[in-house]
Amino acid sequence: MQSSVPTEKRTKTSQGKQNRFRFLYSKKLAPYVFVSPFILSFLILFLYPFISAVNMSFQQVLPGQVNYIGMANYSRVFNPTFYTALQNTTIYVILTVVILTVLPLIFAIVLNHRLMKFTNFFRASIFIPALTSVIVAGTIFRMIFGDSDSSVANQFLQFIGLNPVEWRYNAWSAMFLMVTLASWRWIGVNILYFLAALQNVNHDLYEAADIDGANTWQKFKHVTFPAIKPVVIFLTTITTINGFRMFEESFVFFETSSPGNIGLTVVGYIYQEGIQRNDMGFGAAVGIVLLGVIFVVSVIQLFATGAFKKGDA
Amino acid sequence: MKKLLFLLVIVSFVLTACGGGTETGGGDADEQLVVGGDIEGATELTFWNFQELHSEFFEDAVIRWNEEFPERPIKLVAETYPFDQMHNNLLLSLQSGSGAPDLADIEISQFANYLQGEVQLEPLNDVIEPELDQMVTSRFEIYAKDGQYYGMDYHVGATVMFYNEEIMNEAGVDIDAIKTWDDYIEAGKQVVENTDAVMTTVESDEHFSFWPLISQRGSDYFDENGDVILDNDVNVDTLQFIHDLVHEHEIAVIAPGGFHHAEEYYGFMNDGGAASLMMPMWYMGRFLDYMEDLEGKMQIRPLPMWEDGGNRSAGMGGTGTVVTNQSEDPELAKDFLAYAKLTEEGNIKLWEILGFDPPRHDVWDSEAMGEDNRFYRYFHDDIFDILLEVRDEINDINITEQTPDAQQEIHSTVMHSVLREQSKTPEEALTDAAEAVRSRIID
Numbered sequence: 001m002q003s004s005v006p007t008e009k010r011t012k013t014s015q016g017k018q019n020r021f022r023f024l025y026s027k028k029l030a031p032y033v034f035v036s037p038f039i040l041s042f043l044i045l046f047l048y049p050f051i052s053a054v055n056m057s058f059q060q061v062l063p064g065q066v067n068y069i070g071m072a073n074y075s076r077v078f079n080p081t082f083y084t085a086l087q088n089t090t091i092y093v094i095l096t097v098v099i100l101t102v103l104p105l106i107f108a109i110v111l112n113h114r115l116m117k118f119t120n121f122f123r124a125s126i127f128i129p130a131l132t133s134v135i136v137a138g139t140i141f142r143m144i145f146g147d148s149d150s151s152v153a154n155q156f157l158q159f160i161g162l163n164p165v166e167w168r169y170n171a172w173s174a175m176f177l178m179v180t181l182a183s184w185r186w187i188g189v190n191i192l193y194f195l196a197a198l199q200n201v202n203h204d205l206y207e208a209a210d211i212d213g214a215n216t217w218q219k220f221k222h223v224t225f226p227a228i229k230p231v232v233i234f235l236t237t238i239t240t241i242n243g244f245r246m247f248e249e250s251f252v253f254f255e256t257s258s259p260g261n262i263g264l265t266v267v268g269y270i271y272q273e274g275i276q277r278n279d280m281g282f283g284a285a286v287g288i289v290l291l292g293v294i295f296v297v298s299v300i301q302l303f304a305t306g307a308f309k310k311g312d313a
Numbered sequence: 314m315k316k317l318l319f320l321l322v323i324v325s326f327v328l329t330a331c332g333g334g335t336e337t338g339g340g341d342a343d344e345q346l347v348v349g350g351d352i353e354g355a356t357e358l359t360f361w362n363f364q365e366l367h368s369e370f371f372e373d374a375v376i377r378w379n380e381e382f383p384e385r386p387i388k389l390v391a392e393t394y395p396f397d398q399m400h401n402n403l404l405l406s407l408q409s410g411s412g413a414p415d416l417a418d419i420e421i422s423q424f425a426n427y428l429q430g431e432v433q434l435e436p437l438n439d440v441i442e443p444e445l446d447q448m449v450t451s452r453f454e455i456y457a458k459d460g461q462y463y464g465m466d467y468h469v470g471a472t473v474m475f476y477n478e479e480i481m482n483e484a485g486v487d488i489d490a491i492k493t494w495d496d497y498i499e500a501g502k503q504v505v506e507n508t509d510a511v512m513t514t515v516e517s518d519e520h521f522s523f524w525p526l527i528s529q530r531g532s533d534y535f536d537e538n539g540d541v542i543l544d545n546d547v548n549v550d551t552l553q554f555i556h557d558l559v560h561e562h563e564i565a566v567i568a569p570g571g572f573h574h575a576e577e578y579y580g581f582m583n584d585g586g587a588a589s590l591m592m593p594m595w596y597m598g599r600f601l602d603y604m605e606d607l608e609g610k611m612q613i614r615p616l617p618m619w620e621d622g623g624n625r626s627a628g629m630g631g632t633g634t635v636v637t638n639q640s641e642d643p644e645l646a647k648d649f650l651a652y653a654k655l656t657e658e659g660n661i662k663l664w665e666i667l668g669f670d671p672p673r674h675d676v677w678d679s680e681a682m683g684e685d686n687r688f689y690r691y692f693h694d695d696i697f698d699i700l701l702e703v704r705d706e707i708n709d710i711n712i713t714e715q716t717p718d719a720q721q722e723i724h725s726t727v728m729h730s731v732l733r734e735q736s737k738t739p740e741e742a743l744t745d746a747a748e749a750v751r752s753r754i755i756d
Contacts (some may be wrong), residue, residue, distance in 0.1 A: 008453060061410050079752075147569065169517075169571075169733055225548025256397055256723060259518055259571070259729035275401050277717055278426040280408075 050135050057284035073285035082286065084261045085269040086293070088175070092265070093243030095179045096186075100239050101232060108194030109224075123195070127188035134185065138252025141181050142168075168253055174262040178249040190235055197228040233305045237298060244294045247271065265292050335399055342391040344368065344445045349376040350715070355379075355386035356642050358649065359414035361403060362634070366598065367418055370666045374653035397422070407433040407637060415640035416650060419464060421455060421631035421712065422720045428458045429714060435636040435643050436461040439631050440651035442675070449628075449657075451709040452672045456633040462742040464633020465654045468669035470593040471700055471707060472627045475600070476612045480510045480588040489616055494554070497617040501564030505586045506575070512564035513589045514578065516557050517728045518571035521592060521629065526551045528708050530619055534564035534719040534750075536718040541754070543719060544740070544747035552673075552739035556731055567732055579603040591616065593629040594670045601668070608691050615703050624706040640715060670700055677701055715750050722746035 060069045107126070111119050129137065144152045145167040154164035167173045205223045214222065225232075247267040254263040256276060264272075266286065274283020302308055346368045360371060368391035375389045392414070394402065400423045406412035407427065419427055423469050427434060441453060441462045449469050456464030476488045484504040501512030515522040527533060532547040542548070558565040566587075570577030573592055582590065583604040590596075600607060607708045615625035634654065653659050660671035661681045668688040676682060677697050685701050689696070727746050730737040737745070 064431030081749075085707070107433045146577070169729075257518075257725040259725060259733065261725055264725075272721075275404070276397070276426075277721075278404055278408075278429060 045220045053287055056281055057288050059281045059284075061280040062278075069281070073282045074289075075283060077285050077289050081261065081264070082266075082269060085264045085266045088263070089186065089244055089246065089263075089265045091175060092178060092182075092246060093240055095175070096182050097236050097239045098242045099179065099183045100186055100190055101235055103183070104190035104235075105194050105228075105232075107187070108191045108198055109220075111191065112195055112198045123191070129185045129187070130189045132185065134181070134248040135252055137185060138181060138249065141177065142253060145173075145177055169259055169262075171260070171262040174258065177253055178246070178263065181249050181252070182243075182246070186239075193231050193235060197231040198224070202225040210306055229305075233302070236305070237301060240297060241294055241300060242253070244290065244297070266293075343395065346372060346391040346393075347388065348372045348391070349379050349386060349388040351383055352379060352386040352388060355388040356645055357388045357390060358416060358640070358642075358646055360389060360391045360416040360418075361399055362391065362393055362418040363399045363420070364418070365393045366633075366667055367391075368393060370467075370662065371653060373662055373666060374649070374659065377658070378649055378652055385645060385648075388643065397469070400426075401425075402419045403637075406639075411639065413637040413639040415642070416634060416636055416644045418632045418634050421633065422717055424456055424633055425712060425714045425716045427635070428463070432458060432461070432463060433638050434463045435638055435640070435647060436463060437465065437636065437647060437650070438462055440467070440647050440655065444651075444655045447673050447675045449672050449674055449707075451628060451707070452631065455631065455710065455712045456635075464635050465650060466631045466633055466672050467654070467663055467667065468593075468595050468631065469672055469674075469700075469707070470595055470628045470630045471670050471703060472529070472591060472593045472616060472629050473699065474614050474616055475590045475592065475613060477510075477585065477588050477607065477610055479610045480504065480508050480614045482550050483508050484588065488612060491614070491617055493621070494617045494619060498558070498562050498564065501558075501562060501588075505564050508588070510585055510588050511566050512587065513558070513591065514568035514573070514582075514587050515559060515565050515732060516572040517567045517732045519573070519728075520723045521573055522555055522614055523552060523723060523728065524710075525591060525616075525627040525629045526555070527595070528629070529616060531624075533606070533708075533711050534716065535713050537711055539711070539713040539715075540713070541719070541747050541751050543722075543750060544743040549740045549743055552727070552731060552743060556735075556739060559732060560735065574599070583607060585689060590732055594696075595630060595668070597668045597688055597692065601687060611692055613692055613696055613699060615699055615706075624703075624708065626703040626706050628710065630706045670697075674704060677704070709731065715754060718750045718753050722749055 057073055058068055058070060060067050060072075110116060111122055116122075146152075146154070147166045147168060148154070149158070149164045151164075157164055157181060165173055167177055195296065203225055205227075209219045209223055245267055248263050250258070250263045250265050250268050256272060258264055258267075267290070270283045270286045270290070273286060274280050335624045344365050348371075356431060360368070362368060371389060371391055373388055373463070379386050393399075399417075400419070403413060403419070404426055413433075438461060441448075445453065446670060451467045453462050453464075456462060456466070478488065481488050481500075481504070483502075484507040486500040486503050486566070488500075491500050497512075504510060524534075527548050530551060532542065532545060534541070534543050536542050543739050555565075559567065568578045569575065569581040569586075572578065573590065573596070581587070581601070583606050585607075594613075597613075600611060616627070618625055636643055636650060640646045655673070657673065657676050657679070660673040660676045661679070663669045663671040664676075664682055665684075665686055670677075677700055681750050682697055683694075723746065727742045731739050731742045
């Protein structure tokens, strides 16, 4: 391209233009241009807030008065309410991880079976909840699981001969509501992941297993599961992280304060302290502690599942 | 490389997690009302609130103002948001120094948040002080800091007893014979025995069963020095009393939905579920809006006394309207607010439009207050006679920076563990709550 332009005809401006074009067409630059949207949004939307959150966690933030108070916020973090929040969140994480890995896997295997009819219909209908807003779904759930005897869930309980339950006032039922809502929403998405993974399993291996006389369980254990293991690791990791940052599922049932803190989550606690009680610095400190918790749990999880092993995952 | 990529993915997820909490903020107003938009050269004032009825009150005030002061016309933009959203947005905009409206409503239990640090609200002393003699002063003290008044309330919030006369007659109880809480319990037993209804309901998720009663007995969450007295003997005894209404005398149930503003409760009460209800006067509006079937059946009376000669009411709830320091024309905003809320006419409007017991007590016996309106039609005529009767029986309440903390403890743990779970005695619950509040004061 350069050689095609006669040298003597170049003016100063056109030379500048040339250089600019050369700069834009440069192979070295192109990758940066392409990743810049991500980098920019990362810097502006994640890194900057993250750094200010760390900074804020050492401050007392009041209108017109921002003071550094050292570790005072952190020394208050580990109080009974925080432990309640952390306990609720941890139970929620464990339950959602188990439910959102096992159930979708079973459903996916059933849906993937060659004898299964109307597969596409089921796939579509199971996926629809993921498209619903938590707030809308939560409001409906709240009505279904209303406290009065005439709510749908309580009528069902009475029908099968049990006593009606005040769903939003018991620790177990509060957890049940939140986990059910989350499971209902995300099961469809996870099924899609598993279906994609299942369809990639090499059929020759099943044939080989058949020839070797393997039964269904053995085929699952030695052929299917190893093939879909990366997806299992991915889903458990994502579900763990999403579980720790859960806020909406609790908010739709209890808004900002739940009886006896049965629905309090760590992020809910951040919201309560930082915004409702106007203690941004303390809220930020809880946020940083939560970040540490998620990081440690995720790293342990990834090592335990072998995600860091060479050539695997 | 894969390992690195994986770590990067994890880090970015973790970072996203940190931003998770604020997603519900923002958003558009539920309702917007513009008044005086057709007047040329009118100064625009924005007003945020969380109760649509309050917009109607200011709509009327703007129309009157623009007629009376054509040289200082106002265009009012009133926006109604959900309770939490409005308070959060206001707090954040005041903290960050931009985006706040000229005028805003702040609910009493949230007000302390706005008095921390350098107050970002305009002091209203120059308009309040000249009128203070005619006012119930305690309604201004609750919105003050260091001698500066920052908010103007809508009402006194005198707590009264609403009786469903139909049920009372069926039970054979004369409500005017109920003088003390002991009488009330006896009447309650008659109600439970002779009718399908219970005597009353108590809140397990809010404070309107507890705070009025301790205030009636001269106690509070904090004393006048701001020290926590949440766990004093009177409070423990009062909470025990509430507990006994439900679990020992069995004349009360926990309000369906957990508090007296729940949809479930409105339906329950409307169907004749309970024979009485203790709430502040301003609750009248809820009867009109949500409990239509009770029209003509409800009677308002002072609270039963704890002992002879004791107080028969308590001032509860409240919402202070403030002028923010981000207002472009704070003088106009202040003058207008004073015109709307401090004048005699404004106070009469507080009753006519909102059904509130206005803070200016010299209008309580004025003729204009006696004129027929929807509240008199729903209830009965002598509402203000009752109010005048108990006017001097309302104790001050002490609001401190920790009031939101105390409130949170009452809402989320105290009432729940004592009334619903019965996992703690009143003494244990209040001691724990008081300790939790005290532990936050030290820093």
